[in-house]
Amino acid sequence: MQLDFRGAIRKALDDELTADPAVILFGEDIGAAGGAFAVTTGLQEKHPNRVLDTPISELALSGAGFGAALCGLRPVVEIMFGDFLPLAMDSLLNQASKFWYMSNGQASVPMVVRCVVGAGGRFGPIHSQTPIAWFMSVPGIKIVGPSTPADAYSLLRAAVRDENPVLFLEHKRLYTVKGEVSGEQQSIGEAAIVREGADLTLVSALRAVPDCLEAAAMLESAGISAEVIDLKTLRPPDIPTIVKSVKKTHRLMVVEEGPRTGGWAGEILAAVTEECLGVMQSAWRLTTADHPVPYSPGLEDAFLPSATSIVASVTQHMAGGKVDA
Amino acid sequence: MRELVIDDVATDTMLDLYRQMFLIRIVEDACQDLYSKGLLHGTTHLCSGQEAVAVGANSVLGPHDRVACTYRGHGHSLALGMDLNAFIAELLGRQSGICGGRAGSMNLIDLEHRLLGCYGIVGGSVAAATGAGLAFRGTQRVAVAYFGDGAVNQAYFPECLNFSKVFGLPVVYVCENNLYGEFTPMDTVTAGTIMDRVRAYGVAASQVDGMDIRAVRTAMQGALESARNGDGPVFLEALTYRFAGHSKSDPGRYRAAGEFERWRERDPIRLAREALTSELGVAEDTIKQVETECAVRLAGAREAATEALFPDPGESVSEFKA
Ligand SMILES: Cc1ncc(C[n+]2csc(CCOP(=O)(O)OP(=O)(O)O)c2C)c(N)n1
Numbered sequence: 265m266q267l268d269f270r271g272a273i274r275k276a277l278d279d280e281l282t283a284d285p286a287v288i289l290f291g292e293d294i295g296a297a298g299g300a301f302a303v304t305t306g307l308q309e310k311h312p313n314r315v316l317d318t319p320i321s322e323l324a325l326s327g328a329g330f331g332a333a334l335c336g337l338r339p340v341v342e343i344m345f346g347d348f349l350p351l352a353m354d355s356l357l358n359q360a361s362k363f364w365y366m367s368n369g370q371a372s373v374p375m376v377v378r379c380v381v382g383a384g385g386r387f388g389p390i391h392s393q394t395p396i397a398w399f400m401s402v403p404g405i406k407i408v409g410p411s412t413p414a415d416a417y418s419l420l421r422a423a424v425r426d427e428n429p430v431l432f433l434e435h436k437r438l439y440t441v442k443g444e445v446s447g448e449q450q451s452i453g454e455a456a457i458v459r460e461g462a463d464l465t466l467v468s469a470l471r472a473v474p475d476c477l478e479a480a481a482m483l484e485s486a487g488i489s490a491e492v493i494d495l496k497t498l499r500p501p502d503i504p505t506i507v508k509s510v511k512k513t514h515r516l517m518v519v520e521e522g523p524r525t526g527g528w529a530g531e532i533l534a535a536v537t538e539e540c541l542g543v544m545q546s547a548w549r550l551t552t553a554d555h556p557v558p559y560s561p562g563l564e565d566a567f568l569p570s571a572t573s574i575v576a577s578v579t580q581h582m583a584g585g586k587v588d589a
Numbered sequence: 590m591r592e593l594v595i596d597d598v599a600t601d602t603m604l605d606l607y608r609q610m611f612l613i614r615i616v617e618d619a620c621q622d623l624y625s626k627g628l629l630h631g632t633t634h635l636c637s638g639q640e641a642v643a644v645g646a647n648s649v650l651g652p653h654d655r656v657a658c659t660y661r662g663h664g665h666s667l668a669l670g671m672d673l674n675a676f677i678a679e680l681l682g683r684q685s686g687i688c689g690g691r692a693g694s695m696n697l698i699d700l701e702h703r704l705l706g707c708y709g710i711v712g713g714s715v716a717a718a719t720g721a722g723l724a725f726r727g728t729q730r731v732a733v734a735y736f737g738d739g740a741v742n743q744a745y746f747p748e749c750l751n752f753s754k755v756f757g758l759p760v761v762y763v764c765e766n767n768l769y770g771e772f773t774p775m776d777t778v779t780a781g782t783i784m785d786r787v788r789a790y791g792v793a794a795s796q797v798d799g800m801d802i803r804a805v806r807t808a809m810q811g812a813l814e815s816a817r818n819g820d821g822p823v824f825l826e827a828l829t830y831r832f833a834g835h836s837k838s839d840p841g842r843y844r845a846a847g848e849f850e851r852w853r854e855r856d857p858i859r860l861a862r863e864a865l866t867s868e869l870g871v872a873e874d875t876i877k878q879v880e881t882e883c884a885v886r887l888a889g890a891r892e893a894a895t896e897a898l899f900p901d902p903g904e905s906v907s908e909f910k911a
């Protein structure tokens with residue numbers, strides 16, 4: 265079935281609501297209005313009483329999600345923009361993610377928090393962030409960030425069925441991307457090689473994946489063969505898949521839409537380096553600068569990773585690599 | 590700086606207030622147009638319909654007071670005195686914008702004109718003004734927070750109200766109740782009444798007709814006086830309505846039948862115009878002249894902003910102040 269990304273998310277929610285009466289959706293403007301990004305259109309009509317419009321109370325949303333998950337529901341909470349997650353943070357970070365460990369396995373917290381993330385929409389510094397790094401150091405929470413409609417569908421269904429808290433991120437510049445959705449099952453925690461190559465491994469997630477694929481095509485005409493890995497799950501990251509690739513290509517570049525300092529790209533570099541130091545010729549990351557996302561279109565475009573900036577970075581490092589070799 | 594002594598029927602004052610409201614309304618219409626032409630990017634939240642709150646309340650502030658408002662902050666920004674050219678240039682992402690093109694419509698900041706910021710996070714303005722109130726303890730300065738009906742359900746609101754009450758902070762909290770948070774009617778997501786909630790904290794609270802600029806001015810005058818006297822925080826609920834969509838993506842289906850038309854009858858600009866002509870005897874020509882002046886100012890600012898340079902992406906940026 266051909267669906268756009270937003271339609272794939274909607275279908276996954278619809279199918280889960282249909283399959284399991286314990287699934288409940290709540291968030292701001294998601295019901296009658298169908299969501300700020302028109303993702304949940306029609307779901308309230310189809311599943312009345314299980315798709316709720318809430319007050320603007322992010323802490324209550326995440327807190328209620330936590331408590332409800334402990335008592336038999338499978339809540340899917342929408343926090344409209346990922347930038348608003350800090351308001352929901354305590355419940356996610358101090359309650360939901362620790363409960364299974366702290367209760368010595370008495371119960372886990374099967375809840376999903378969905379949010380829109382990412383820059384490029386001209387939404388300015390407070391509606392454009394990709395808040396992965398804020399949660400990267402929180403044990404007990406999974407972070408999923410698909411790049412295609414097919415993955416969005418399969419991984420969201422997996423997230424709802426997961427026994428643990430899952431943060432599910434939807435990049436606003438992916439919503440209109442179309443693709444075939446087969447409905448094939450996928451597991452959280454597995455990265456995929458989305459293009460094979462021999463000279464270098466490009467690792468990324470969310471909107472940067474299409475950028476990496478575009479860059480790989482450009483690099484091919486320059487005689488550089490890039491392998492592209494879509495992480496899909498950022499936490500826990502699938503390090504073995506990357507290690508295997510880097511052992512073949514000997515070079516690793518991680519592309520992250522997010523600030524350099526403390527970002528997840530640094531974590532990937534560290535984890536892979538621990539296993540591949542001896543065989544790696546080069547390892548680096550392309551991230552956004554350590555300042556907020558700017559509003560002005562020219563500033564925002566220059567700030568973001570793109571196929572062109574990925575190619576430029578690869579060319580620069582490969583030149584260095586060849587001298588070293 | 591505008592005068593501080595209020596005579597709410599003085600003709601000159603009323604004409605000036607009208608001028609400000611009219612300018613804001615045509616600025617908002619221009620924003621709509623700039624957006625549709627692809628010059629204003631992302632999203633923007635127009636305050637059309639709520640001008641009497643912005644102009645009326647800010648017109649009685651003192652020169653050393655401070656204000657925090659929301660992403661729906663165009664009217665407040667202009668009423669506080671933000672330069673029109675710098676305002677429009679910011680919305681268009683230009684170097685000469687009030688924040689150099691970094692912030693955009695939702696996040697305007699202009700400390701020189703008392704604006705601590707337009708806050709893109711619902712409830713953010715409540716917190717910023719509470720902190721400003723803490724800094725103003727024992728002074729003659731007052732901090733003002735503007736926020737919507739939706740913000741009262743945000744944790745910031747009860748926490749800050751309690752905080753400022755127990756410390757007796759000089760803060761005026763102005764809730765602009767326009768009946769909706771985005772597309773959701775406030776009464777479907779808000780238990781009890783806003784006034785009852787505020788009173789439960791022992792904070793002096795009153796309601797005002799947010800479409801009547803003189804009423805807003807008088808109410809705000811009283812609130813500021815009380816806060817300035819050291820009597821602690823004050824709350825005002827301004828009953829108003831937004832004529833535009835919530836933002837650039839608005840299905841618009843949520844309004845009850847006839848509701849929009851009823852509120853349109855109470856358009857604050859129309860009411861002020863009527864007061865000018867019928868009560869204060871101002872000639873139609875005089876008002877027309879004011880309107881023309883506003884249109885000319887706007888056209889000039891719009892042209893200047895459209896021609897202004899974009900910031901240079903190559904310029905190095907520091908995350909810290911040195
Ligand atoms: C913490 C937070 N949650 C959600 C939003 C998204 N949002 C922006 S405006 C808005 C509605 C706010 O309604 P209200 O407070 O009544 O102000 P109004 O827009 O009506 O002026 C929402 C939910 C946000 N900006 N911040």
Ligand SMILES: [Mg+2]
Nearest residue numbers: 737738769770
């Ligand atoms: Mg409102």
